[in-house]
Amino acid sequence: MKFKKFVALGLGLVTAVSALTACSGGASGSKDTKEGDISGEIRYAFWDKGQAPYFEKCVAEFNKLYPNVKVTLENSGWEEYWKKLEAGATGGSSADVFWLNGPNITKYAKGDVLLPIDDKIKEAGIDLSNYPEALLKLYNVDGVQYAIPKDFDTIGIWYNKKLFDAAGVPYPKDDWTWDDYVATAKQLTKEDKSVYGTAVQYRDQTGIYNTIFASGGYVISDDKKSSGYNKAETQAGVQLLIDLQKEGVTPSQASLEETEDYVQFLSGKIAMLMNGSWFLNQIIGSEVQDDIDVVALPSINGKKATVIHGLGNCIAKSTKNPEAAWKWVEFLASEQANKLSAETGAAIPAYKGTSKDWVEKNPKYNLSMFIKAAEEYSYPYPVSLNTGEWTQYQADNLKKAFSLEVSVKEACDKLAKEMNEVLKNEK
Known part of the structure; x- marks a missing residue:
């Protein structure tokens, strides 16, 4: 070729x-x-x-x-x-x-x-x-x-212990639930909005993919022939993240477009951030490195999931x-x-065997949860031949949902049609 x-x-x-x-x-x-x-x-x-x-x-x-x-x-x-x-x-x-x-x-x-x-x-x-x-x-x-x-x-929730301590909120544990996560985010969000409990903007690997899988949905079928975005479970996974905006526990989309979520997290304005294991190398050496730890993603209706x-x-x-x-x-x-x-x-x-060395090199962080997540409840990153084409449709449609311009159902149904057209033409 x-x-x-x-x-x-x-x-x-x-x-x-x-x-x-x-x-x-x-x-x-x-x-x-x-x-x-x-x-x-x-x-x-x-x-x-x-x-x-x-x-x-x-x-x-x-x-x-x-x-x-x-x-x-x-x-x-x-x-x-x-x-x-x-x-x-x-x-x-x-x-x-x-x-x-x-x-x-x-x-x-x-x-x-x-x-x-x-x-x-x-x-x-x-x-x-x-x-x-x-x-x-x-x-x-x-x-x-x-x-x-x-x-x-794999993916986890990084959190700022200093902000938890200031708010008198207990640190999260690996066995927490989505309800625990939302309740914690509410407790950490200050009335003057100088600190938010968490941050939600459109992300796939560090966002929707995890809540979709934990909600029992899927992004693309195993045979790579159809989209899962028209499924109720998939849409429920997306809705969970967008609902956090309605709870008032995240900066606005305009704020996050101007200053990305991880930057606001590292500056102490966000208490919890869904991000990957790779985020460790940005934590180490930062001004907040001694204030940070990480916890497993919360379960949703009793199910845990992470993208690997x-x-x-x-x-x-x-x-x-x-x-x-x-x-x-x-x-x-x-x-x-x-x-x-x-x-x-x-x-x-x-x-x-070398992942053990990675964990032991940084003992003050709960890094073993990333390894456990990979071994016990991980789902492969969704791909096909023309991933780039349908992920562009994915971003275009779901960013509108995250900006509250359209409903999750409207965005996902439209995305499913566009994605299926791409998959139909793959050879």
Whole structure:
């Protein structure tokens, strides 16, 4: 599938370690590799500035193995990242190695942009059983592997203990319910609105997907042929979040558009925030790091649910230095690099056993709930071939519902029709 097909796919914006020799199951360089055998320059693109310190450490360790390979780190904001990646893919000037997520992997793979890595995995002797099976499958398209999982993430409620203490409100526990959550948000919201109990704006992975699954609904059917947005359970999950506006426990949509929820949370204006495990790297080093903890998502009618997702490192087929690019991907997939990720708190590392290191590195936070959530009540991030197309319809319609311009039912019914049309045309 060549350039024209890639353009036709319409890649839209979608809406996240210590011996120096190779460890069992994940290589960071063969013992037979001689210094100077691999050389060249490669560019590595990612979108989370919070992980930059981790990658800087990785480059330093990598260069002990491959001193003649120069790795240039290229960090961009979320929207800018996808614009650059699409422009680079269509123009043949993309970074040599870059992050991809579930919503985009199929399009870039079928667009002939990615380098298959099955043979390289086999040659390096990498044991893929050391990585989550669901994430390996996510990055396998038509039987071809295009990435090794870098990390995984689940969702929880981050909260500010200082604001709880000031309001005389007990800290939440992992077994709390949605009713508990709403009642707590009310108690934490000040009359002068200088502090809100929580924040609600349109979010998919850190918002509606979790309440939809916990309410018994679904976003897309298992066979990827139909939308779940016309189902009562799905609409009920969306309604729960919007109802928080009616309770007066969240800043207005205008306020959140001007200053995003996580920024207001970090500034002490919001007491509770639904966000991912990756948010830890923004907590650490912030002014409020000693005031913060995290708790599991509340159950809804006795059911708990969280979205699980993860990133993969992919190689551009157009790279001029495929061997150097592969050695960088191989290193990032190693136990060494995953332990380093755990130590820096960058993300929950995908390599088997290293998530424990991530939890133990930051003992003052209740991070084990993210691992428990992944193991006990997680649901895969919803994707299909043209995820970007239908998630744009999803955002367009549901933002109107969150702004109270239309009802949840009206927004979801319209979304279901538009989404089903997209799914019908997928091949």
